[in-house]
Amino acid sequence: MSTQIPKQTEKAEETAETETEAPSKGDERRAEKRRRADERRRQREAEEAEKAAADENTVELRVFRYDPDVEGKQEPRFDTFHVPFEKGMTVLDALMYARDTYDSSLTFRHSCRQAVCGSDAMFVNGGQKLACKTQIGELEEPIRVEPLPHAEVTKDLVVDMEHFYDQMEAVEPYFQTNEYPEGELEEQRQTRENREKIKMSTRCIWCSACMSSCNIAAGDNEYLGPAAINKAYRFAMDEREGEDIKQKRLEIIEQEHGVWRCQTQFSCTEVCPKDIPLTEHIQELKREAVKNNLKFW
Amino acid sequence: MHEHDVVVVGAGGAGLRAAIAAQEEGADVAIVSKLHPVRSHTGAAEGGINAALRDADSWEDHAYDTMKGSDYLGDAPAVEALCKESPEEVIQLEHWGMPFSREEDGRVSQRPFGGLSFPRTTYAGAETGHQMLHTMYEQVVKRGITVYDEWHVMDLVVTDEDDPADRTCHGVVAYDIQRGEVDGFRATGGVILATGGMGQVFDHTTNAVANTGDGVAMAYRAGVPMEDMEFIQFHPTTLPSTGVLISEGVRGEGGILYNEKGERFMFEHGYANNDGELASRDVVSRAELTEVNEGRGIEDEYVHLDMRHLGEERILDRLENILHLAEDFEGADGLTEPMPVKPGQHYAMGGIETNEHGETVIEGLYAAGECACASVHGANRLGGNALPELIVFGKRAGHHAAGKEMGEAEIPTGRTGDWEPAEYEFEVDVGAVGDRGPAAADGGAVAADAEGLLEAEIERARERVEDLLSRKGRNHAEIRSAVQETMTANVNVFREEEGLKQSLEDLREAREAYTEVAVSDPSRTFNTDLIHTMETRNILDIAEALAMGALARREFRGAHWRKERQERDDENWLKHTLVSWNDGEPELWYKPAILEGEAKTYEPKVRSY
Numbered sequence: 093m094s095t096q097i098p099k100q101t102e103k104a105e106e107t108a109e110t111e112t113e114a115p116s117k118g119d120e121r122r123a124e125k126r127r128r129a130d131e132r133r134r135q136r137e138a139e140e141a142e143k144a145a146a147d148e149n150t151v152e153l154r155v156f157r158y159d160p161d162v163e164g165k166q167e168p169r170f171d172t173f174h175v176p177f178e179k180g181m182t183v184l185d186a187l188m189y190a191r192d193t194y195d196s197s198l199t200f201r202h203s204c205r206q207a208v209c210g211s212d213a214m215f216v217n218g219g220q221k222l223a224c225k226t227q228i229g230e231l232e233e234p235i236r237v238e239p240l241p242h243a244e245v246t247k248d249l250v251v252d253m254e255h256f257y258d259q260m261e262a263v264e265p266y267f268q269t270n271e272y273p274e275g276e277l278e279e280q281r282q283t284r285e286n287r288e289k290i291k292m293s294t295r296c297i298w299c300s301a302c303m304s305s306c307n308i309a310a311g312d313n314e315y316l317g318p319a320a321i322n323k324a325y326r327f328a329m330d331e332r333e334g335e336d337i338k339q340k341r342l343e344i345i346e347q348e349h350g351v352w353r354c355q356t357q358f359s360c361t362e363v364c365p366k367d368i369p370l371t372e373h374i375q376e377l378k379r380e381a382v383k384n385n386l387k388f389w
Numbered sequence: 390m391h392e393h394d395v396v397v398v399g400a401g402g403a404g405l406r407a408a409i410a411a412q413e414e415g416a417d418v419a420i421v422s423k424l425h426p427v428r429s430h431t432g433a434a435e436g437g438i439n440a441a442l443r444d445a446d447s448w449e450d451h452a453y454d455t456m457k458g459s460d461y462l463g464d465a466p467a468v469e470a471l472c473k474e475s476p477e478e479v480i481q482l483e484h485w486g487m488p489f490s491r492e493e494d495g496r497v498s499q500r501p502f503g504g505l506s507f508p509r510t511t512y513a514g515a516e517t518g519h520q521m522l523h524t525m526y527e528q529v530v531k532r533g534i535t536v537y538d539e540w541h542v543m544d545l546v547v548t549d550e551d552d553p554a555d556r557t558c559h560g561v562v563a564y565d566i567q568r569g570e571v572d573g574f575r576a577t578g579g580v581i582l583a584t585g586g587m588g589q590v591f592d593h594t595t596n597a598v599a600n601t602g603d604g605v606a607m608a609y610r611a612g613v614p615m616e617d618m619e620f621i622q623f624h625p626t627t628l629p630s631t632g633v634l635i636s637e638g639v640r641g642e643g644g645i646l647y648n649e650k651g652e653r654f655m656f657e658h659g660y661a662n663n664d665g666e667l668a669s670r671d672v673v674s675r676a677e678l679t680e681v682n683e684g685r686g687i688e689d690e691y692v693h694l695d696m697r698h699l700g701e702e703r704i705l706d707r708l709e710n711i712l713h714l715a716e717d718f719e720g721a722d723g724l725t726e727p728m729p730v731k732p733g734q735h736y737a738m739g740g741i742e743t744n745e746h747g748e749t750v751i752e753g754l755y756a757a758g759e760c761a762c763a764s765v766h767g768a769n770r771l772g773g774n775a776l777p778e779l780i781v782f783g784k785r786a787g788h789h790a791a792g793k794e795m796g797e798a799e800i801p802t803g804r805t806g807d808w809e810p811a812e813y814e815f816e817v818d819v820g821a822v823g824d825r826g827p828a829a830a831d832g833g834a835v836a837a838d839a840e841g842l843l844e845a846e847i848e849r850a851r852e853r854v855e856d857l858l859s860r861k862g863r864n865h866a867e868i869r870s871a872v873q874e875t876m877t878a879n880v881n882v883f884r885e886e887e888g889l890k891q892s893l894e895d896l897r898e899a900r901e902a903y904t905e906v907a908v909s910d911p912s913r914t915f916n917t918d919l920i921h922t923m924e925t926r927n928i929l930d931i932a933e934a935l936a937m938g939a940l941a942r943r944e945f946r947g948a949h950w951r952k953e954r955q956e957r958d959d960e961n962w963l964k965h966t967l968v969s970w971n972d973g974e975p976e977l978w979y980k981p982a983i984l985e986g987e988a989k990t991y992e993p994k995v996r997s998y
Contacts, residue, residue, distance in 0.1 A: 161569075161912045180630045180720070192866040196918040197910030201428075203597040206633045206714060208519055209428040225717045246567065247915045253425070266527035267486025277442065277476055279483045281495030287488055294488050294520060298427050332486065 135230060150174045152234040153186055155198065159247045162197075168245075170236075171195070177228065183216055183237065184223040187249075200249035207365055210297030213304070214249055215240055220301035220363040240304040256300040259317050263324040263344055268337045286331040293326040293373060295366040302360035302370055314349040318360035318370040321345055325373040328380065339384070346381050354378075390843060393419040393535070395790045396561060396576035397583055398542045398604055401429035402518070402779030403758025403786075404583030405525040406478075407747075408534050410787025416578055418791070419535040421542055421563055423599065423920070426526045430585055430597040431779065434518025435636035435710065436502065437510035438482075438780075439773040440475040443499070446507045448472040452986065455774060458504045458669050459738075459767025460947035460957065461993040462617065462965065465986035466799040467745045467763035470785070475777035478784065479511055487524040489513050490707065500641045500707075502773045504669040504998065510773040515636045515710040521776060537574075539566040541920050542603065543853070545580065545611045546573065546839075546846045547751055553612030553969070554803045558754035559839040562850040566920060569913030571851045573843040579790030582608060582741060582756040583783060589924070590932045591734035591881075592873035595627055595634040604760040606927035608741045609934065613749045614803070614967040614978075616762040617739035618931070619938035620948050622770055623882050625673035627733030628719045629691045635711055635730055637772040640666040642707055644696040646677070647727065648685040654692070661998040668998035671769045671948040674732035678882050681731070693727035732882055736775060738766040738948065739938075742802055742967060746795055747786025750803035757786040763800065764965065767982070768947025800983060808967075811977035813941040817893040819933055821973030822900050857922060862907030865922040871899050872925075872932050880936055885952035889940040896933050903929060934968040934975065941977055942966060959993050 153173045159165035173190040175181075184202055191198040201211040205224050212223040215238040217231055228235070243251035273280055302318040303309050309317045316324075327333055328341040345351045351374055360370040395411040397404045400422035411418040420426070441451045451472035456463050483489060483497060490498040490512055501508040513520040529536065540563040547556045560575040584604030588596020609615050625646075626635040640646075646666050648654045655661050660676035661668035668676075677692050686692060696704060696711075701724055704712065708723075715721040715728045741756035743749050743763050749756055758779045765778050789795055875895035879888035903926065910918040944958035945951050964979040984991045 159912050159914060161914045162910075180718075192864075192870075196864055196866065196908075197912065197916075199910075199915055199917050203424060203428050203599045204430060204433050205598065205631065206433060207717065208432045208516075209424075209430070209597065211424070211428050247912065250915050257425070261530055264531075266531035267524070272484055277480050279480055279489075279497050282488075282491055283495055284491050284493065287491050290488060291514070294523070295516070297432075297519070298425075327486070330486065330488075 149177050151177045151186060151228055153190065154234050154236050155187070155190070155249070156238040157248055158245055172234070179229070181228045182224055183214070183221065183226045183228060183231075183235065184212055186228055187223060187237065199247050208297055210299035213240055213299035213301040213365070214238065215304070220305050222299060222301070222365040225365060240300065242304050242310040243300070253300065255313070256298070256303055256317075256319070259303070259320040260298065260323060262316060263320050264341070265323045265327070267327060267330070267333065269333050270336070271334060280332045282332055290326050290329050292368050293322050293329070295368055296322055297366060299365060301363045301365060305359040305363045307357060307359065308353050308355060312349060312353060315353045316345070316350055318374065321351055321354075321377065322368060322370050322373050325377055328377065342377070342381050342384050345377050351378050351381065390573040390575060390847070391419065392575040392577065393417050394576070394578040395419075395581065395787070396421060396574045397581045397787075398422070398561060399429070399583035399585060399758070399760070400424065400426035400536065400538070401431035401583060401585050401758065402521060402525065402776060403783035404429075404581070405522070405529055406780045406783030407581045407583055407757055407787035407790070409525065409528055409532065410784040411791040412532055412534055414788055414791035414793050416791035419537060419574065420529070421537045421540050421561065421574055423539060423541040423566065423603075425538040426529065426536060427523060429522060430600055432519045432522040433595070433597065433634065434521070434776055435515045435634060436638045436641070437500065437512035437517045437773045438475070438479055438521070438776040439502065439505065439509050439771070440479040440511055440777060441472065441507070441509055442476050442479065442497070442511070446509050448476070450506055451475070451509060453991070454505050455765065455771060456767075456984075456991040457994070457996060458769055458771040460769055460996055461959070461963065461984060461991065462620075462764065462767030462946060462982050464764050464800050464983040465991060466983060467765045469986050470745050471765050471774070471777055471781050474781045478777065478780040482521060482524055482780070485524050485528055487513065487520050500638065501667065502641050502771070503637055503664070503667045503673070504771045505773070510641065512638065515638050515708045518776065537563070540564065541566055541923065542607070543571070543850050543923060544846065545607050545754065546843050547611045547754070548842065554750050556612055557752045558611070560843055562843070562846050564850070564854065564920070566915055569916060571847055571854060573847045575839065575843055576753070578792060579753045579755055581747065581786050581790055582754070582760055583758045584760045586759045587737050587928075587931050588734050589869075590872065590876050590928055590935065592870070592877045593627070593632045594734035595624055595632050596734065601924035601927050602737075602760070602931045603924065603927050604756065605740050606930045608749065608754065608756060609930055609970045611751060611754070612970065613751055613754065614742045614969045615739060615931070615934045616742040616967050617764060617768070617938070617965050618737070618935040618968065619942055619966060620738035620768045621734060621935070622670055622736040622738060622948050623674045623732040624735035625670055625677055625732050626694055626730040627735070628715070629729050629731050631718045632733045633714055633718045634735070635694060635714065635728060636708070637670070639694060639696050639708060639711055642696070642703065643699055644694055646673070647693045647695060648680045649687045650685060652685070654680050654685070664998035669769055670772060672998055674882055675950065677730075677732055687729065691729045691731040694730045695727035696723055697725065697727070736770055738762070738764070738768065738770050744798035744800040744802050745785070746789045746798050747782055748789065748798065748802065755786040755790050757782040768949060801980070804978065806980065808978055808980045811941055811979060813977060815893065815937065815940070816890065817897050819893065819897070819937060820970075820975045822904050854919065857906070857908045857919060858911055860907045862905040863902060864909065865903075865906050865925040868899050868902050868906065869921075869925045869928060871902075872896065872928055876932055876936070880939055883950055883952065884939055886940070889936060892936045893933070893940065896929065896936060900929055900933070937968055937975065937977055938966040963993065
């Protein structure tokens with residue numbers, strides 16, 4: 093099982109500064125995204141030129157293999173695949189090519205191919221990525237593809253997700269209210285501002301990249317983890333739920349293995365493929381919890 | 390063996406809604422799905438949910454638009470049920486906390502969509518399906534409904550009478566992907582198929598890799614006819630390199646299509662002089678391909694969809710997800726440049742024949758959502774009508790299976806009433822290759838009672854798995870891509886006789902190749918090679934029925950265009966195509982479309998936008 097601890101501390105601190113000081117975080121993130129896109133484009137072009145010069149048109153993948161059931165795969169190993177490169181090719185495309193062409197036993201979860209089903213989070217060149225939205229052209233070769241760290245490997249790139257699902261379901265992840273508007277076809281009112289406030293948190297695709305990147309979760313198996321706390325945030329901040337329910341939600345996230353475990357390392361925020369500001373959400377819930385406790389003091 | 394009152398196969402929008410509904414009626418319900426529910430492809434739906442919520446709108450207008458969009462091949466009782474019940478279902482989702490986009494006054498927003506006479510599409514940004522899927526899964530968690538996730542359902546367990554109308558469904562057999570075991574699920578009340586789309590029949594599709602039409606294929610082999618399979622929707626705006634969907638919401642908000650010369654061709658070349666980009670999807674897809682075929686496409690492949698003029702603020706507010714998709718999957722920045730788009734397979738209007746309660750001709754077997762054909766969409770589905778179909782018909786099927794009294798259905802199933810056999814003679818062999826086993830119904834077995842049937846079927850499924858794992862032979866992947874290639878080449882937006890015949894020949898060859906298929910991964914743990922091999926069989930059965938229907942229907946209706954007769958022929962073809970597996974010898978037949986609604990009859994009119 094691959095258990096490298098992500099080397100992200102330095103980078104995380106940098107992000108921490110920009111994240112906490114920037115006045116408009118959305119703008120900041122988008123600007124950052126554009127900068128990254130430009131950088132990627134330059135990098136890609138440079139790489140493509142280099143490749144053309146070397147007349148190289150295949151990429152080398154080193155893929156983690158393990159199968160408890162099959163003799164010869166019970167000891168984890170890396171297999172190398174050479175895949176013909178095409179412009180726009182993603183890590184998922186390359187894996188599918190390798191599977192359909194060379195080895196049909198190569199196993200990984202995937203479905204939508206467009207970053208919404210959350211099936212194909214993996215550890216690519218030492219970082220948690222969604223394989224379907226990770227461009228091959230942006231990666232250094234050979235490309236190392238491993239299962240998500242800090243989870244039990246079922247087979248090859250497939251990990252056991254049960255623990256992640258259990259944590260998600262531990263925060264009462266469903267809308268609760270005591271009051272509905274009268275009238276059969278009446279919706280609850282929600283301000284645009286409030287919808288905007290919860291919007292990013294509702295984008296979670298349950299890929300568990302954040303959980304896998306979190307050192308705290310790695311050391312404390314009972315820690316709810318960034319995704320589950322973000323789910324709690326999504327409801328606690330939704331003005332359609334009443335104050336008494338918010339109270340209950342704050343109690344859940346304040347438990348021993350809840351928000352106070354977070355040490356603000358930002359690794360979850362770094363890896364989230366949907367750009368959810370997870371650390372910010374956790375911090376905000378901490379503040380809410382403190383305010384709430386003062387109220388009753 | 391597991392036992393529940395109601396077993397739902399599939400955990401997307403229709404499956405989750407069906408399970409919740411069955412539980413509301415007091416049933417013990419279980420969901421069996423090859424993916425964890427939040428991985429379902431409902432999550433990829435972008436645009437929205439049509440619902441006549443406001444005073445200035447009405448369900449009757451929604452029904453009229455839907456019937457016109459369907460090119461008069463929808464069945465009125467189903468269309469009217471959809472349009473009447475969609476508003477309460479949308480409000481139900483809102484009450485479950487779904488984060489809809491909002492107006493200034495805090496009410497749910499609505500936007501214009503193709504083919505609609507009123508801006509009635511409710512939405513949550515350009516990620517409506519994701520929000521809907523997660524909201525309903527939250528309800529499943531809240532209610533403690535049992536979910537068997539990563540179980541691949543292999544076949545239905547049905548009795549073996551000669552006439553499918555006499556058969557009864559008692560459950561399913563499924564393969565536990567994690568542990569590599571076959572087991573049975575007995576359903577004392579009913580089995581509801583909600584397995585979604587079948588886009589993997591084609592090679593340029595917005596559908597997920599998992600959308601292999603499993604439910605349609607297993608119902609077909611058990612004796613339920615497939616209805617209107619030739620009507621496949623090609624969405625006009627998909628990214629050229631991957632098939633990733635760019636929502637109709639972009640055009641709904643004012644996005645414009647341009648050809649290589651910078652002409653706004655929807656108007657300038659007269660494809661839709663009134664509605665332009667917001668004409669029905671079939672119209673826009675044909676227009677784009679005509680532009681490309683006549684040399685006005687970009688790189689001879691695609692056209693441009695431009696939304697820059699909408700402004701950054703509006704784009705970020707309503708279409709943010711589109712920016713991410715265009716950037717991540719095509720390297721295009723929608724804020725500063727037009728996005729390349731071309732038509733791609735998107736949706737199957739046809740599927741398992743059902744009535745408006747979701748019942749099939751086999752007792753105890755239901756279907757809802759994209760895998761079913763009630764028929765709501767007829768020859769062409771309107772944008773924003775798929776998501777309401779999931780919740781309205783998911784709920785109806787769930788209620789009925791749990792025993793709720795819903796009255797007599799108006800839509801007949803099976804060969805009752807005014808059905809007629811097809812006169813078309815196929816030149817190529819179709820159907821099963823080789824020996825078909827002792828039972829007449831594939832998935833059927835000969836046994837004294839339900840328990841015995843399940844036991845026999847579990848045993849048969851185990852043997853099939855063992856056989857696939859132990860034999861030597863060909864890999865399924867080459868067979869699957871041969872099917873996808875011929876379907877995309879010959880059964881696409883523009884169809885002609887020679888190509889359609891060619892596809893049937895290619896499919897026959899693929900079927901023969903499939904008799905030699907084998908799984909090379911011997912593992913009992915998470916064997917995706919085995920699952921994909923079984924799915925490829927489903928793809929083959931569906932592709933063949935689809936091509937048969939397309940070859941026989943010599944007219945141009947909705948999404949089905951024929952070179953030989955480029956106009957709608959109401960005199961001969963105002964009828965549904967049905968293909969019955971007929972125990973291995975597929976048979977084509979027809980039944981009339983039902984245009985008589987509750988208060989009025991929908992008279993076919995010239996369909997212009």
